[in-house]
Amino acid sequence: MSTFLLEIVTPDHLAYSGEVERLTVRGVEGDLGILPGHIPMVTPLQVAPLVIKTGNKTSKIAVNGGFVEVRKDKVVVLAESAEAAEEIDLQRAQAAKERAERRLANADKQDEIDYRRAEMALQKAINRINVYSSNK
Incomplete structure (x- = not known):
């Protein structure tokens, strides 16, 4: 091929x-x-x-x-x-996911920049966890 x-x-x-x-x-x-x-x-x-x-x-x-x-x-x-x-630190990715979820739960929706940053951090953490998990 x-x-x-x-x-x-x-x-x-x-x-x-x-x-x-x-x-x-x-x-x-x-x-x-x-x-x-x-x-x-x-x-x-x-x-x-x-x-x-x-x-x-x-x-x-x-x-x-x-x-x-x-x-x-x-x-x-x-x-x-x-x-x-194999380069992903699973514990670090899970900690980042939990931090982002806490920030989103407590976020003031008026502060759109902080809310969007927390959403992006959550997406990145979930992406890293999914890639790590798919290799096992």
């Missing part, structure tokens, strides 16, 4: 680089499957797992926003952060 080069880049490091057969991402308009020969495009990403298929192996990476750029010869994901399941 044919492949394409996938690079996942964060502000800190190159999180992934390798040949893959298929990539699934969640863009702002829904899930997007990318195969070799996909038309060039750029779309923003939601906080969601990125699913990579290579041979018999499927792996997930927790991506917290960013963009995917599909080029003729490769796909580049520019992400705010990206963590493979």
Whole structure:
């Protein structure tokens, strides 16, 4: 089966680089499957797992926003952060989820900025927990 080069880049490091057969991402308009020969495009990403298929192996990476750029010869994901399941500290992710839930429960809905930040923190924590759990 044919492949394409996938690079996942964060502000800190190159999180992934390798040949893959298929990539699934969640863009702002829904899930997007990318195969070799996909038309060039750029779309923003939601906080969601990125699913990579290579041979018999499927792996997930927790991506917290960013963009995917599909080029003729490769796909580049520019992400705010990206963590493979084995890199995720489950206790830290669960603590972040609990903090965000407490902030949302006690939030003053008038303070929209704090409320939105708490919602994003909760989405990111849940994404990390789901990716970690899917690897077990």
